[in-house]
Amino acid sequence: MSASRLEAPEKKARWNLWLGVGTLVFCVLCFTVWFPNDIRGGIIERTISGRIAPGDSFFPVILAGLMMPLGLLLTLGHFRRGPDNAGEPTGEITGANIFFLVQFLLLTFVGLFFMSNTGPALVWAWNGLGLGVISSYRAVSTTFPINVAGFFLGGMVITCGFVFMTRHRLRWRDVLICLLTVLFLILVFNGLLEDVSLPPNRNL
Incomplete structure (x- = not known):
């Protein structure tokens, strides 16, 4: 094993x-100097x-x-002993790194x-199926569940996609955790905080 390989974990x-x-x-500094x-x-x-x-x-x-x-976690991880702390060689940007970054950006774009x-x-589907007449999305941007449908679907795409990218698999338990996370954010920002609008409603 080369010397550079031995120095990589440290x-x-x-x-x-x-x-x-x-x-x-x-x-x-944020809590003691900047914010106050x-x-x-x-x-x-x-x-x-x-x-x-x-x-x-x-x-x-x-x-x-x-x-x-x-x-x-990063600080405590430095003092953790064991094979998981051995690390990998650093200092090089490989094609796999670029591919991961491209996946990350594409997934974020699709979710948004x-x-x-x-x-x-x-x-559009509501009007097309003849279920009623809605002038525009702006007219129902405060009506549940239409006002949170975009955030829910986009949030599920982003969270499930990130889990799949990091774990290279997606189990039902992972989907459930992503679902509960997105629902929790909707509950907080669309339910408890009345003056906060989930995207894209704020820009209407």
Whole structure:
């Protein structure tokens, strides 16, 4: 085994450590310096009309809060011993890396396409089948379940697709987890938070 091969695990683990620590430091600075001094609103606020709405700090706090466990996992993974921590040679970009990136971008594009066009397609099918007359998707963009159909289908395509890309298989349990995740997001952003519109409804 070559010397470069022997050095690869240590190099990889060091990258994981610095990336994890850097992420944690960034999150701590967000919560202690950036957000308190730059964002005036709270996480959850009540409007004048009494409706519950996300405050100015809602989405930044959610994003930073999701980054913290990722940084913690990378940091702790550096100190984990065992064959799984051996790593692979780093420093090269191969055709497999490019292919994975292309798959990632295409899957994201397909998911966003379904997210943006499922609602209008349902309206077109509704009118085409003679079930009624709807002037446009904008007219029913606040009507359940049409208003969440695009997010549901696009979200399922993206989440199931990412699981398949990483695991190279898709089991029924994986589909169920993706389904529950998408439904949870719909419940939070379309049910509990009244002033938040799921894509593509905000752009109408």
